[in-house]
Amino acid sequence: xxxxxxxxxxxxxxxxxxxxxxxxxxxxxxRPMIDYAIVAARSLSPTTTTVVVGHMxxxxxxxxxxxxxxxxxxxxxxxxxGHALLQTADLLEGxxxxxxxxxxxxxxxxxxxxAALLRKQEESGVAATVLTSSIDxxxxxxxxxxxxxxxxxxxxxxxxxxxxxxxxxVNGGVYVFSLPPLFDALRGLATxxxxxxxxxxxxxxxxxxxxxxxxxxxxxxxNEIRGINSRSELAEASRxxxxxxxxxxMAAGVTIEDPATTYIDEAVIVGxxxxxxxxxxxxxxxxxxxxxxxxxxxxxxNSTLDDRVTVQNFCVINGSRLGPGVTxxxxxxxxxxSELHESVRIGNFVELKKSVVGKGSKAGHLSYLGDAVIGxxxxxGAGTITCNYDGEQKHQTVIEDGAFIGSDTQLVAPxxxxxxxxxxxxxxxxxxxxxxxxxxxxxxxxxxxxxxxxKKVKSKK
Ligand code: UD1
Ligand code: CA
Numbered sequence: 001x002x003x004x005x006x007x008x009x010x011x012x013x014x015x016x017x018x019x020x021x022x023x024x025x026x027x028x029x030x031r032p033m034i035d036y037a038i039v040a041a042r043s044l045s046p047t048t049t050t051v052v053v054g055h056m057x058x059x060x061x062x063x064x065x066x067x068x069x070x071x072x073x074x075x076x077x078x079x080x081x082g083h084a085l086l087q088t089a090d091l092l093e094g095x096x097x098x099x100x101x102x103x104x105x106x107x108x109x110x111x112x113x114x115a116a117l118l119r120k121q122e123e124s125g126v127a128a129t130v131l132t133s134s135i136d137x138x139x140x141x142x143x144x145x146x147x148x149x150x151x152x153x154x155x156x157x158x159x160x161x162x163x164x165x166x167x168x169x170v171n172g173g174v175y176v177f178s179l180p181p182l183f184d185a186l187r188g189l190a191t192x193x194x195x196x197x198x199x200x201x202x203x204x205x206x207x208x209x210x211x212x213x214x215x216x217x218x219x220x221x222x223n224e225i226r227g228i229n230s231r232s233e234l235a236e237a238s239r240x241x242x243x244x245x246x247x248x249x250m251a252a253g254v255t256i257e258d259p260a261t262t263y264i265d266e267a268v269i270v271g272x273x274x275x276x277x278x279x280x281x282x283x284x285x286x287x288x289x290x291x292x293x294x295x296x297x298x299x300x301x302n303s304t305l306d307d308r309v310t311v312q313n314f315c316v317i318n319g320s321r322l323g324p325g326v327t328x329x330x331x332x333x334x335x336x337x338s339e340l341h342e343s344v345r346i347g348n349f350v351e352l353k354k355s356v357v358g359k360g361s362k363a364g365h366l367s368y369l370g371d372a373v374i375g376x377x378x379x380x381g382a383g384t385i386t387c388n389y390d391g392e393q394k395h396q397t398v399i400e401d402g403a404f405i406g407s408d409t410q411l412v413a414p415x416x417x418x419x420x421x422x423x424x425x426x427x428x429x430x431x432x433x434x435x436x437x438x439x440x441x442x443x444x445x446x447x448x449x450x451x452x453x454x455k456k457v458k459s460k461k
Pocket of ligand 1 (some may be wrong): 009010011012013014052075077078079080081082083084092103104106140141142143154156170171172173198199201202225226227229
């Protein structure tokens, strides 16, 4: 097989996004849109992958640091798609094999389609193969003009005649070119068009004039070639990606009450018989077991939930692990490195950070538990706070098995409450509590009799 060189165009201004960030870093279903092009291209194991950058190139290159296979070339100024591809001449001119050219703003393309395009080029031995699709509303796309069945040129929306605008077959902006004739033809492009740009699409009529063969591959699923030029198209592409994910999960036995308002990232795993209510976001590397119930308005990021976990409404769970049968919420915030063992119950308005809670322990109401190691069968009363920060450093609180922490307690870390110990309500615990003892720290209560009557008399005067 000949060498394959992938080129991804991403230098344009993306004016229609009206954004201060590079267009191709805007997210489609939780991932930058250019990621999709990079991952699809990767499936063909190309020899090189080059991204043409220009507008906001520093930000863009930074956003792509996690792809070691990429090289970058700069297009400055940005004079059109043909001019953009020409910038790879230093890297690719004189080589044999093929260039697969994609745009960073066409995220729904699959590796399968790219492979079909490449196959067509190899089997037909032509100089170029263009990916096309037939769409009902072709506005904005270049139209495929055919003569006796063969593609003769591509005409852009702004340069098209009324008759050409009626053509429904559009240019997907994805091509395979044989390397030998490419750069010479690119140098011959002119700018005699409505935008005064070097259009890559004019290469097709150039090839025709030079008697070089051009083929097309017609895509059945026209969604794949959707280009993202506006925020509205961005939302639509996200919707398509998410719908596909939701369909897959439902087919695998997950109940999604309202797929239209359920946002599940591609890498998320969900077990059978789990029920997901409306307005739920499952993000990043999240894994959810079987027979769980995730109520409305919950956001779960990079977390693992074992089987039979219930998450009540409006919880945020980030970087945490929840064991089997755990119940949390409503309104619970689990911050990174929180670990809840089997059957733990965390109730409303409780925040946890970097804390481990042992099997069967409970924190039902209004607490902050940070840097805490809590044993099994512990009861944390309402309003318990671990004071883990002294203004300079974080310190640990240890609460051993079976301990009972009365309501409104402050545990000033570092501190340990021993096995089976009791802490009376309203205590400020600054010293460790030995196992089996009771700690009280509030002063003795004083009742002032007749106080309210005297107050009433006073206020009448
Ligand atoms: C382009 C095609 C059009 C096709 C459509 C498919 C041309 C002239 N038109 O139109 O036929 O139907 O894609 O989505 O090619 N870019 C650069 N440098 C530039 C200009 C653009 O790198 O100087 C990059 C952009 O960042 C973008 C891609 O090329 O990733 C496409 O450019 P864009 O302006 O979006 O072209 P379209 O008008 O969508
Ligand atoms: Ca575009």
